[in-house]
Amino acid sequence: MNWHKVLSLVLWITPHVLLGVLVVVLCKRRLYREFPVFFAYVLYEIAQFILLFALYSIPGAGKQYAYAYCATLLLSIALRFGVIDEVSKDLFRESQLLKVSARRSLQCVTGLLLVVGVLLAVYAPGDNSGRWIAGVSVVNRGAAMVQCGLLLALLLSSRFLGLSWRRSTFGIALGLGILTSVDLAMFALRTAFASWVAVEFFNLLITSAYLVCVSIWIGYVLAPELQPASLMIVPNDNDNDEVGTWNRELRQLLKH
């Protein structure tokens, strides 16, 4: 067994072992109640790995492996969308106003990204020499682009609006964001370069990114929730607690 094969196996197996650790942490902290879709996604990823690894280990099951990979990939993509939806719901949970307006904006962003994804699939289908690999890469590339765009929109809008993230939610979004952005780059290149050597190299990068992503999830889920940051209260010396006084004082100050 050469070093490349060993490295590939280590990078394939390790994140899934860590996903097992993540399941334990999610159960212990009862976070599966707050993030049921994310919990289902993690369990699904482990199950998918067991199935694919079993097929990979059986000699001559290459075709079955390919079919299983394609079938499980679609559900994995759907679950990731579910996780993003869960993250956005958690982010906007405290504001009635944002629940409506932000969700509407996110739907527009999703629609726009889907259109770009479909246009890319039509006009830049890539190298079709290895047909099913290229096909899977195109689907993955489109999904990664939409998901990465959505997560980026969530992170940027939260910063823009001054929304506070819970640590665990932020960790899930950050990990998934890093994973989807690496996926986007790698599947875009895989669509263009479908040779086996290139595919093997891109696989190494994708599994490495997955390892980083799972580590981020574990790190953020284990980290304690931040206490409210210390605030400097407006001095309560005179009768400035009256709204009217404050407004008058503010206007006075502004006139100078």
Added chain:
Amino acid sequence: MIAAWILVAVALFALGILVYVAIRSRTRRVDLEKAVQAFRSLDIEAFRNLVDSGEEAFLRNNLSPKKFREIKRQRAWAALIYAWEAGRAAAALAKIGQAAQRSPDPEIAASGVQVAENAFRLRLQTIGACLHLLTEVVLPDLQSPSLPPLVDQYERTAETLFRLGRFPSREQGLVRPKSA
């Protein structure tokens, strides 16, 4: 092939933003005094004057079209900077409101909800106002309606913010006395 490299560049850019946001989120702190200072630094009357349609009509009637366009651009640009800064102050207030929302004191928590909601509303309105004012900078001949909702929202947000300052703190870490 070009599409692939463009997507790689987009992905790297996205990755860079994600890492930046992650690092910044670890170092950012909420400071009520800073938010109040930000609000104090905004002259609401000056802003109201800049977006007043009566003033605009007066200038339109008394200046040559060329001069009017020049003045209108300057006024719109100044108003845009006000709106932008009001939006930034609103974002800081939203953070404070959310921190107060998590207070065990029900009064502070209720005030926090109000501050956050008003701040979010103001932030959203400033986005609309900025776009509107940017259009005026580009197309100064466009007849512009006044922006009273933004001004009203600003004042409502300021009021709720100052109301928050009335409640004595029992939660360590959320509110600190002046001498601390």
